[in-house]
Amino acid sequence: MxxxxxxxxxxxxxxxxxxxxxxxxxxxxxxxxxxxxxxxxxxxxxxxxxxxxxxxxxxxxxxxxxxxxxxxxxxxxxxxxxxxxxxxxxxxxxxxxxxxxxxxxxxxxxxxxxxxxxxxxxxxxxxxxxxxxxxxxxxxxxxxxxxxxxxxxxKARTRVERGVMSLLLLASLIAILTTLGIFLSLLWESLRFFGQVPITDFLLGTHWSPQVIDANDPGKSLGAVPLFWGTFFIGAVIAMIVAIPFGLMSAIYLTQYAAPGVRRWMKPILEILAGVPTVVYGYFAALTVAPAVRDLAVMLGMPFASSESALAAGLVMGVMIIPFVSSIADDSIAAVPTAMRDGSLAMGATRSETIRKVLIPAALPGVVAGILLAVSRAIGETMIVVMAASGAANITLNPLESATTVTKQIVDLLTGDAEFDSPKTLAAFALGLTLFVITLILNIVALRVVKKYREAYE
Amino acid sequence: MNSPLPAQADRTPTDWNAPAMQKRIARRYAAERRFKLFGLAAVVLSAAFLAFLLATMVSQGWRGFVRTDVALTIDFKAAALPVDRAVLRTPGADLALAGAELENTVKGAAATQFGVGGEDAISEYAWLKVREAIKQDPTNLDRAVRIPVPASTRLDQALRGDGTAEAQALAERLKAAGLVSTGFNADFLRMSDSTDPVAVGIWGALKGSLLTMAITFLIAFPVGVLSAIYLEEYAPRNRWTDLIEVSINNLAAVPSIIFGLLGLAVFLGTWEVMGVRFGPILPRSAALVGGVTLALMIMPVIVIASRNAIKAVPPSIRDAALGIGASPVQVVFHHVLPLAMPGILTGTIIGMARALGETAPLLLIGMRAFIVQPPGGFTDPATVLPVQIFLWSDEVSRGFVEKTSAAILVLLAFLLAMNSLAIYLRNRFETRW
Structure with a gap:
């Protein structure tokens, strides 16, 4: 049975x-x-x-x-x-x-x-x-x-209710178990990895080519610095160059200038951008944006431009993050006491002067925290870079060249047909641990910033 | 008293009409207009990007729902397939017809009828359509019949004026003969993955998604709501409770791919405890493991939404219930929870929509198999809609472009429906206290 x-x-x-x-x-x-x-x-x-x-x-x-x-x-x-x-x-x-x-x-x-x-x-x-x-x-x-x-x-009720309470406690412990499970499993596999590859080779090495691993010295081709750079470049630089101005300005326009009717319609429309699955963005980036970027590069005189440039992935990722930045900026601007805004306007400042010189500085800690969270989301984003970014690990400052990211390499390493114990597979877990720790730090720092900001105005 | 301020008489009143002042005001107003314009541009450009994205998907994807058929006349009487007519009513019919080389007969008919390159004009799965027709009416085998069969990608492209010269010539010929017809491609919603872009469908992936979502809901909803109840209503303020809260808030911000690594290591890894090796807890590539992984991912979303909904129920409700003798458990399960339910369901639907669109963690736990048969149960190898989109986007054959976009349209339609339901629930049932 x-x-x-x-x-x-x-x-x-x-x-x-x-x-x-x-x-x-x-x-x-x-x-x-x-x-x-x-x-x-x-x-x-x-x-x-x-x-x-x-x-x-x-x-x-x-x-x-x-x-x-x-x-x-x-x-x-x-x-x-x-x-x-x-x-x-x-x-x-x-x-x-x-x-x-x-x-x-x-x-x-x-x-x-x-x-x-x-x-x-x-x-x-x-x-x-x-x-x-x-x-x-x-x-x-x-x-x-x-x-x-x-x-x-x-006393059936007492006993049943005691059972219900332990069920509730059990349910809330699952969150702790999941966090612990993530941390321990990543740590366990990473420790096995660092047993085979010295941690310094992994964190400081500048050569990444997991396709050819020398069995005697696996650390030589598993240096993750190019991945860290690519992740930072695509997620924290290019994507943020798009997301911060667009997100901030659309939040300012919708809260300070737009008529209530416009706001009621435009806010949900912008939020659709956050609801579109990342695989759709990835497909769009690979199919439409990347060729356009390559054509642009060719026009600018780079005949051998990559069709998997960092720019294409970063641009689309930035668009995906816009509503995220926008909603956080919206909240922090709304939290600034009205008296400050009214005071500034009463002194004769124009609305843009009030926004730039009073509201934004007052809301800055919240905005900064939001941007940190946005960066943490961007560097953890997977599908856009898997589909649109390249697998070649380069350290470059040119957005038209190819760059790869931590998340893309995790997917590439784990979707091949490798055995479970090879340094190649275990490297994915070490990359995952790095990603987990970095996003955790970003979140903790963001929370700290928000806490300080709250103390200032409440 | 020595005042730092200059005496009143020393100040000349500002001349607001002076040209310098006027220029300055004009400059400030210009800056104001520019700033406002920047804001408007940011909003419009963001919305324009969304519109462009959707327009691209629709303009490519609608073709995925349309199929071009070519009417093929096959003289079965002349072909005299060695098939026992009695078998055709039994489940063995498929095997019998395949054994009778029906595929070659169909190809041969296309070659003779359409001339040069004729067998390339029909799709590789055209003979399956013919097989259906024979099974429906076995008497077809005794006469010549005209059956519309799917056109190949090559012919389809040529009909749109795109392709080699021979293919275009063939397309012109067939069109002139009135053999080409187009119609709604119901097979796209009925079939599963295939190597032939004409024959692919999304039903297999969609069913995989539904099975996965069922598991996700069954785990994430009860666990999420119960822990929200505990944290909001009963939890004592102590270090344990803080730890739980910190865990939940952190989990909500963990990148989704990390959950894939968790699923791979914990549910699919092999463990060795005290010399005894026990294998994967859950079957690889199955809806079960995908559902559990996604449940862990969206649980924090449900917890946070449920806590907000529970918090919004006013304390007077609890006090009134306690006052007439309800126990703390009865207060929550008879009064608070029903009142908070619309908010909880809204949060749950939003979380489920996120799980439905998620791809990365499922790639890592092996739900990227080539699925020709829709999964029969929770433990069968399965794939989901977003992963199917990803797999098709990797195909080189040009016919897959429109199928990928069509699958994206189906996925977006599901997400839109779920989000609309969430908004409807919120507007219809939310009580303002």
């Missing part, structure tokens, strides 16, 4: 438990003069939780153990003696036998695997039925036990 079907059976038992317990609790109220401590529904939930929870836990543990048990059982079979001793090959044959055992229409290619199909099928069904039997029994036993505890004075 599959785990899914089993879960449905257990859920059905839980429903039965809920209904019977509720009916029983309600019958106390009808029959005797005794008042119930808890509502009948809460008695129902108490029994339902006891029916479902232990059985589900068992199913989770059991389905984690079954593959191991099945494999052990299959290896006991006489035909298993013919299996090669080498781990990788043996696993492949066992996996093939398992696949055929699951899917009756499939056939095995290897004769040894073919022989193992029958024992595998037998073992799967054997352990499957054991699991099904135990979990149904468990559900029934725990449910019945809970049912016998139902009395008029039984």
């Amino acid at each position: 599959s785990a899914l079907a089993l879960i449905f059976v257990v859920a059905g038992l839980g429903l039965i438990g809920w209904l019977t317990a509720r009916a029983r609790a309600a019958s106390f109220e009808l029959g005797g003069a005794k008042r119930l401590h808890s509502l009948p529904g809460q008695h129902g939930w108490y029994v339902a939780i006891w029916t479902v929870l232990p059985a589900l836990l068992f199913i989770a543990v059991w389905s984690g153990m079954t593959p191991r048990l099945v494999q052990d059982a299959v290896l006991q079979h006489p035909a298993a003696a013919q299996l090669p001793a080498f781990d990788f090959e043996r696993d492949a044959l066992l996996a093939e036998a398992k696949r055929v055992a699951r899917d009756r229409s499939a056939t095995a290619f290897d004769p040894v695997a073919e022989q193992l199909v029958a024992p595998t099928r037998a073992a799967i069904s054997y352990y499957g039925w054991i699991g099904a039997g135990v979990s149904v029994l468990l559900a029934f036993a725990c449910g019945a036990l809970a049912f016998t505890r139902i009395k008029a004075r039984f």
Whole structure:
């Protein structure tokens, strides 16, 4: 029986438990003069939780153990003696036998695997039925036990609510677990990488060509400085040259000048820019913007200009970031006390003078924090650079030349057919750790700046 | 008292009408107009970029929904395919017709009928259309029938006046003979990936997206809402709570590709604990692992939106419920949560829209396979719409350009629908207290 079907059976038992317990609790109220401590529904939930929870836990543990048990059982079979001793090959044959055992229409290619199909099928069904039997029994036993505890004075509500509270706490712990999972998995794989490649080679090396790695000195072709430069150049320089003026000016225009009707329509339209999937921007950058940039470069007298220039990716990325900068600038300008603006206007300053000399300086910490967040988003952006930027790692100041980024290299390194332990694959995790740490620092700095700014005006 | 200010009599009143002053004011007003113009230009240019982007996609993508057919007459009676008529009503029909070399028969018919280069005029999957026609009406095998079959990319391009001289000549000939027709390409919405741009469809990717979104919703929604409830209503002010809040705020800012690395290392990696190796927790390339990864990614979005919605419910509601004897759990689940639900759902839909458009993390966990069959379940190899767009954008064949844009239009339509729903929900159900 599959785990899914089993879960449905257990859920059905839980429903039965809920209904019977509720009916029983309600019958106390009808029959005797005794008042119930808890509502009948809460008695129902108490029994339902006891029916479902232990059985589900068992199913989770059991389905984690079954593959191991099945494999052990299959290896006991006489035909298993013919299996090669080498781990990788043996696993492949066992996996093939398992696949055929699951899917009756499939056939095995290897004769040894073919022989193992029958024992595998037998073992799967054997352990499957054991699991099904135990979990149904468990559900029934725990449910019945809970049912016998139902009395008029039984404090079902307290117990159910304690369960609900632990569920809530558990849900909020998932955020911590995810953060921890990200950090530990990146750190773990990076440490393995730095076991093979010296950390100084990686962080300070200026030559990046993962296609050809010298097995004796892998660090020589895994120097990430060109990637850091490319990421900074595309995400923090070119994209920001587009995003900051456009974002800031459109925020200023929409908050200070535009008629309410215009603002009501234009603000959501600009926000659509942030909702367009990045793969669409990437396609647009690669198909429309990059050729145009190359033509421009040819016109400017660079006959061999790259069609994967840093400029094309950076421009489109900048456009994507505009609404982000704009909405943060909008918020910080709105937070400046009106008295300051009115005071400036009353002194005879024009509106643009008020904006440039009063509002922007007052809102500056918020704007700067917003720009830091925008940079952190730009350097983490993946699809635009994967589709429009080049894979060639150059350190260049010319936006018409090609440059590559950390995120593009992560995708390139991990989508090839490399084994999991090679320095090439592990390098992706080291790059990921670097990216994670840098975005984290940017966010923390941005939060600090915002905090200081708040203290000034509240 | 010695005043630093000069005596009143020393000051001459400003002559506002002096030419110098007038010039200065004119300059200031000009600067004002310029500044305003810059602002307007920024808004207009941003909107223009969006319009240009959409216009480019529509102008290329509409062709993806249109298919050119060529009417092909096949004389099955003369071809005398060795097929048992009885089999054609059974599931074995596909195999029987393929075994009877139907594909070559169709190609041969095209070659004889359309002349030089005729077999290149029809798509490689044209014979599948013929097969459908035969299965629908087996009597077709006893006569000559005229069946519209999809034109090849080459002919399609030539019909638009783009291609080699021979192809153009062939296109002219077919057009003159009245054999060419165009219509809505329903197959684009029904079929899956293929090597032939004429035969590709988005159904496989769309189904993968739907399965992935289902997993994402089932995990991210309950976990996100429950943790929002905990943090907003019950959490004591202590170091643990601060840690949870910091984690959630940081996760919201972590680049999406990092979640792909997390999924790759945790869900698909192999682990060795005390000498026992246990393999990937979740199957590679499947909707399941994609859904879990995206759920972790959008969970902070849902938590933050839900907290704001819960915060907006006025305390008087809680006080009233507590006052008539509700327990803290009842207060939240019977009163606060239903009132906060519109805000929570709006945030959830926005988060789901973000997950639907996400590509990078899914590339890393292997959801970039070549999927010819739509996935049957959560554990089958699958791909999603944005990844399909990415894969098609890499194809060199020119026919893929319009298909990519068409797929983008479908994706944008879904996102637009989701965001409109979110706006509608907000306007319809949001209560101002």
